[in-house]
Amino acid sequence: MGKADSSRGLNRRDFVKTGIAAGISVQALPVLAHSAPAAVPDRWDHSADIIIAGAGTAGLSAAIEALDHGASVILVEENYDCGGHGMVSGGRVNLGGGTSRQRAHGIEDSADAVFEDWLRHEPLVERYADRDLARVYADLSAETFEWMIENGVVFQDEILGADSRNGRTLQWPIYEELITSYPTRHGSGLLRALEKSARAKGAQILLLHKMRDLIQDPDSGRVIGFTALHEGSTLYLRGTRGVILATGGHTSNVNFRRMFDPRLTEEYQVAGEPWSAQTADGEIAAMAIGASLWGTASQTMEAGAWISKTAHIGCQWGYSSLWWQPDSPIFDKARASGLSDVNWQNVILVKQNGRRFHDETGGGHDFFAAALSYSGDPNKKNGGGPIWAIFDADAVARQEWDPTPPNVDPAGYFFSAxxxxxxxxxxxxxxxxxxxxxxxxxxxxxxxxxxxDAGVDEDFGKRNPRYKIQTPPFHAAWSTPILHDSLCGLRVDTRCRVMNLRGEPIAGLYAAGESMGGFPQHGLGRCALFGRVAGRDAASA
Ligand SMILES: Cc1cc2nc3c(=O)[nH]c(=O)nc-3n(C[C@H](O)[C@H](O)[C@H](O)COP(=O)(O)OP(=O)(O)OC[C@H]3O[C@@H](n4cnc5c(N)ncnc54)[C@H](O)[C@@H]3O)c2cc1C
Structure with missing residues (x-):
């Protein structure tokens, strides 16, 4: 609302009062499409030029860029530590376009070449990118890589080769610490460096604070703050120049992810958990004041990194490169490491009805389509239900597994008989x-x-089914697929300003990272890059 009515000398409060007095239904008032669920408080608990929800790759990048452009910054982070998914990620940074590292390795690249990669017909994921955003990514890609180095990220002097899906050259930071006790968690080298830089430049980071509702100026509709929950209290934070949503997408939010695919019910694992969750809190808060989503096709097409097969079985969280070990600081949450290096010839996969559904050695989108199909429970209308790997003592011997805790989780994820x-x-x-x-x-x-015996799998065509399941004890190990990236989110323009359902920017509100839609790249490169765009634009407001 705002401007038109204000110019007639009627602010939002007056308008609502007048409307109600005139018998107009409050629900029918168009102004409410822009009204914030949280009212402006009498007193703010914290105030800065820019406030940011989420201290992951996008949030920290936004903070640094905003600080570099003269703004004061507060980040709120619901976890007990910074970093988000990036902290446990492989750290393969998809940035190119002519970086110093590429040049040192004799690789020719340019912004135009990056852009063209994103417009290629194949692979599918690029085809669904918003081309305006792809252009921003192309233009800022090399610059963002150098910016990471300037902010203390130390990259290995190694080029990992062009990745066909992401199109550009990948580079690994040197890892700093192990959350998962798995030696390739290079993402910590990126995220810790960004955190240190943000703190050194003056960012205030409020851990264990959960952003909830946005607060709008009642007259102009501009977003001026948000509420955050901390130790049972609601705090009010003001961002005088801007509010940036960087809560990391929606993979952990069952209700939200089912908007894109109703099959994605509760049973699925989420990569990055139990370290950090992608709550959709940013999207929900923004949608409550009229924000639009963007690029939703990216989430539902059968391509890209939205789902993967579990690699470690018999534990709740078994993402391939997250191998939780007892010396992890969050092993009490993960509870088990899982049985690894699974040879799918050694197991069959069954649904909760005890029936197979696919060749176990598969892992493409036909595998997931089958995994997410009917679960055998006529009352469970959506989702494929739990998937169990069934195997015997001979398989355990062949795999040299030790199927006891902490390798397996008998509290619901591993059984023997x-x-x-x-x-x-x-x-x-x-x-x-x-x-x-x-x-x-x-x-x-x-x-x-x-x-x-016959050497032929008549049901699902598993090639040369090799081993019988015949020697007790028999085992059932949790093997339900894993959701990975949020490939769509809030609509933003090329300045990362969140757009409303009419395609207009919502004043004062920005989004970046996996909470943002339109650029469905897997990972760190896009999250850092668009975080920077948001931070810079908000700082110059
Ligand atoms: C296992 C794994 C491996 C990966 N490997 C790679 C890789 O090698 N290369 C690559 O490019 N990408 C990789 N990725 C993807 C990459 O890590 C993510 O795309 C990226 O880090 C997402 O950054 P983000 O800031 O958007 O979100 P997140 O990292 O999810 O950060 C969001 C932050 O917001 C916080 N938050 C959520 N809700 C609230 C709230 N209401 N209030 C306050 N805080 C909130 C969360 O706790 C979190 O810290 C990997 C991801 C995973 C899980």
Missing amino acids: GSLTELAGKIDNPHQTIAMPGAALEETVARYNSFV
Whole structure:
């Protein structure tokens, strides 16, 4: 609302009062499409030029850029530490366009070449990019790589080669610390450096603070702050020049992710958990004041890094490169490391009804389509339900696994028994909505064993099914697929200003990183780059 009515000498409060007095339904007042769920407080708890929700790759990058442009900055972060997904990421940084590192390795590149990569017909994910945003990415790509170095990121002197999906050259920072005890978590080298730089330049970082609702100026509609929950209290934070949403997308929010794909019910793992969650809080707060989403096709097409097969089985979180070990500072949350290096010839995968659904060695989008299909429970209409790897003592010996804690999680994610019927009866997990019928599991295994004898999988075409499942004890290990990236989010313009449903910028509000839609790249490069764009623009407001 605002300007038109204000110019007639009627501010929003007057308008609402007048409307109600005149018997106009409050719901019908168009002004409410722009009204904030949180009212302007009498007193602000914290104030800065720019306030940022989320201290991951995008939030920290936005903070540094804003500080460099003379703004004061407060970040709120709901976790006990900074870094978000980037902290546990592989750290492969997708930035090119003619970086100093590329030049040192004799690689010719340019902004135009980066842009053209994003316009190629294949692979699919690029085709769905907003071309205005792709141009921004292309133009700032090399600059953002140098900016990382200026802000203390130390890269290995190694080029990892052009990645066909992301199109550009990948580079690894030197890792700083291990959250997962897995030696390739190079992302910590990036995120810790950004955090140190942001703090050194004066950022105030409020940990264990959860952003909730945006606050708008009642007259102009400009976003001027947000509420944050901290230790049971609601705090009011003001951002006089801008508010930046960098809460990292929506992978952890079941309700939100089901907008794009109703199959994505509760049972799916999320890469990056249990370290940090992608809550959709930024998107929800912005949508509550009329923001638009963008590029939603990127989330639903069967391409790109939105889902992956679990690599470590028998634990709740088994993303391939996150191998939780007992010396991890959050192992109490992860609880188990999982059984690794799975040879899918050693197991069959069954749904909660004890039935196979696909060739276990598969992992393409046909595998996921089958995994997310009917679960065997007629009352569970969406989602594929839990998926269990079933194997026997011979498989354990072949794999040299030790199926005991802390390798496996008997609290709902790993079960063993002397017979298949007994095993089926033991499976007890919050997402197992029906008891697995023992007879069905017996039948499935007997049929599979007959395929091993015949050398042909008549049901799903697994090539040379190799090993029978016949020697007790038998085991069931959690193997439900993993959701990875948020590939769509809030609509922004080339300045990262959040747009409303009419395609107009919402004054004072910015988004970057996985909370932002339109540029469905996997990862750190786009999150840092667009974070910088948001921080710079907000600082110059
Ligand atoms: C296992 C793994 C490996 C990866 N490997 C790579 C790789 O090698 N290369 C690559 O380019 N990319 C990789 N990625 C992707 C990359 O890490 C992410 O795309 C990127 O870090 C996302 O940054 P972000 O700032 O948008 O979101 P996030 O990193 O998710 O940060 C969002 C932050 O906001 C916080 N937050 C959420 N809600 C609130 C709230 N309401 N209030 C306050 N704070 C909130 C979260 O706790 C989090 O700290 C990987 C991701 C994972 C999970």
